Amino acid sequence: YFIYPNNGQLIGLENRADNPDIRPLRNVSKGSHLREDAANCFYPIYIKDRKIVGFGDVCQDDFHPNNRNIERNDGIIEVYPIGTNGEERKWVFARQSVNTIFDELEPVLDKKTKIWDIIRKKTKFNYKTVWTSSKYSANSYGSRILNEIMGSMTFSYPKSIHTVKDCINASLNNSNRGIILDYFAGSGTTAHAVISLNRQDDGKRKYILVEQGEYFDTVLKPRIQKIVYSADWKEGKPTTPQTGISHAFKVIKLESYEDTLNNLELKRSDNQQNLLNDLPESAQKDYLLRYMLDIESRGSLLSVDSFKKPFDFKLKVSVDSAGASEERAVDLVETFNYLIGLRVKSIHAQYEKGRVVVEGTLPNGEKALILWRDCETVDYEELNRFCESRDINPRDTEFDVVYINGDHNIPNVLQSTEAEGGITKTLKLRQIEPEFLSRMFGEAV
Numbered sequence: 034y035f036i037y038p039n040n041g042q043l044i045g046l047e048n049r050a051d052n053p054d055i056r057p058l059r060n061v062s063k064g065s066h067l068r069e070d071a072a073n074c075f076y077p078i079y080i081k082d083r084k085i086v087g088f089g090d091v092c093q094d095d096f097h098p099n100n101r102n103i104e105r106n107d108g109i110i111e112v113y114p115i116g117t118n119g120e121e122r123k124w125v126f127a128r129q130s131v132n133t134i135f136d137e138l139e140p141v142l143d144k145k146t147k148i149w150d151i152i153r154k155k156t157k158f159n160y161k162t163v164w165t166s167s168k169y170s171a172n173s174y175g176s177r178i179l180n181e182i183m184g185s186m187t188f189s190y191p192k193s194i195h196t197v198k199d200c201i202n203a204s205l206n207n208s209n210r211g212i213i214l215d216y217f218a219g220s221g222t223t224a225h226a227v228i229s230l231n232r233q234d235d236g237k238r239k240y241i242l243v244e245q246g247e248y249f250d251t252v253l254k255p256r257i258q259k260i261v262y263s264a265d266w267k268e269g270k271p272t273t274p275q276t277g278i279s280h281a282f283k284v285i286k287l288e289s290y291e292d293t294l295n296n297l298e299l300k301r302s303d304n305q306q307n308l309l310n311d312l313p314e315s316a317q318k319d320y321l322l323r324y325m326l327d328i329e330s331r332g333s334l335l336s337v338d339s340f341k342k343p344f345d346f347k348l349k350v351s352v353d354s355a356g357a358s359e360e361r362a363v364d365l366v367e368t369f370n371y372l373i374g375l376r377v378k379s380i381h382a383q384y385e386k387g388r389v390v391v392e393g394t395l396p397n398g399e400k401a402l403i404l405w406r407d408c409e410t411v412d413y414e415e416l417n418r419f420c421e422s423r424d425i426n427p428r429d430t431e432f433d434v435v436y437i438n439g440d441h442n443i444p445n446v447l448q449s450t451e452a453e454g455g456i457t458k459t460l461k462l463r464q465i466e467p468e469f470l471s472r473m474f475g476e477a478v
Contacts, residue, residue, distance in 0.1 A: 058138060058151040059114040060123050067122060068114075074123035077103075077111035078131075078151050080140045085151070091128045097121070102149050112140070112149050125153075160203045168195040179220055179252075182259050184269020187252050188220040197226035201238070209236030218242035221253040224282075225260050232264060232278060257282060285367070288348065335473065337466050340365070340438045341408045344384060366391065366405055369436075369465065372472040375401060387411045388419070392432075399433035403465070408439040416441055438465040 060066040060074070068075040077089035077098075089111065092098075103111040114122045126134060137153050168174055174193035201223075205211040209230070215223035227240045244253055261280040263271030309317060339346050343365045349358040366389050370377055375393040382389045387410025391403040402425065406416060420443055425435055437443070443462060 056125075056153050058124050058126065058153050059116075060125050067120065069121075071123050071127065073127045073129065074125070075114060075121065076124070076128045077113055078124075078138075080110040080112060080149055081108050083140060085135070085138050085140055088128065088131055110149055112151055124151075160199060164196070164199070166195075169193050171196075175222070179222075179256070181268065182256055182266040183252065188248060191220040192222045194222060194226055194229065197222050198230060201226055201230060205238070209234050210238060212239045212241065214241045214243075216243045218244040218253055219246075220248070221256040224253075224257045228257070228260050228278070228280065229264065232276065254284065288363075335470065337470075340466050340469070343405055343438060344387075344389075344407060365469075366403075368473075369403065369469055372469060373401075375403075390423075395434065399461075400431065401434045401436065402432040403436040405438055405465070413440075413442055417443065434461040434463060436463050436465045436468065 058078075072094070073091050076091045078085060079087045079089065086109065092113075098111075098113045098115065101113055101115040103113070105111065114124045116122045124131065134153065139152055139154055140149050141152050142149055171190055171193050174195050175191040178194055179188055179191045201211075201213055204213075213223060213227055218224070221242065224240050224242055227238045230236055231238055242253070246253075259266060259271070262277045263274045264276040265271070265273045309320060312320065335346075346363050346365055347360040348363050350361045366380070369375075370391065370393070374396040375391070376395075377391060377393040379392045380389065381391075387407035389405040391405070393401055393403075395401050402423075404416075404419075404425075411419070416437075425432070425443070
């Protein structure tokens, strides 16, 4: 480890291997690294008052410094690229080009030997083809970190947080904005990495995680919540709660194949069932695939009647591997937003009044308003009063498209008088039901 100077003052310890933006200027690679390999990379770097003040000339072949540091009478310390075992190595940059990175260089003092060395600090470095650093160890920076966060080992072989961070930076070309998708989220290392990177540079990166494992509720979700609360943990307890940030993430559970089967209700008479039983097994399977699932079960998952009380819609959802299920509410409002590709601007929910109002922009750029209502609570008159209060009419509205569920009598065409120009204005007023069912099941209603 090294002590890094800041404005002439020595500050805390930092592990260089953990910081991808700090590298030694002295060549420490396993390949060609000696003075004899590149003579113009062997020269002194001058330090005075804990700051780099210049560079010396390339040393002649017959000059061999006895130490890595040579202190002169004028207070300047000459630093040479000599290895810890005394061998003459080289700087990464040649003398004729080192001036171009002057602002990136800093002197560092080894705490044990009291010998100065030179590091290079840069906003971002290019990534190597092969990553062999110890920071990519899944054991040290994957399992150990997760164990500290959760308090005990709860997941096998989580990825190193540094591996994911560098993958994100490389794929985003070091930008602090972008969307990262992890289709096999596992323990949530990707979300952890995104949150950590945003902490470092006040970034706007976003993440989408997909996971179906049972450890979602026991590992992945709690890990995100904990890392938001504190950047560092020890034995399951936060050590830096002052680093807590404001963060929001949405959990969406998709209907599974088993859930679909649990909710199918077949419309079949006794005579039809008897006829089906008399058919050969191959014909029964063909009937199942080509007719039953398409015709007999139509409307059992979602029908037009379901939209009369959209906030009460429920499905039977599997709750364990044995096949047990229970009814759970389904968010038709949120589902519809995704189906039409709405970029949501606002959602104003007043369930006690039987309505939810969503504003946003469609993929084609049109401004849309979606009015959801409990048709028993918000009848024709109540709906008309609400629309008038929002100026939802062909004469004057800020929206290009308005979606409404249930029957209504709101006009979508208005003919002005001759004095007004005789212009016919049309409001794009659409029913939610046919749009929803068409996009959900690919069928016209």
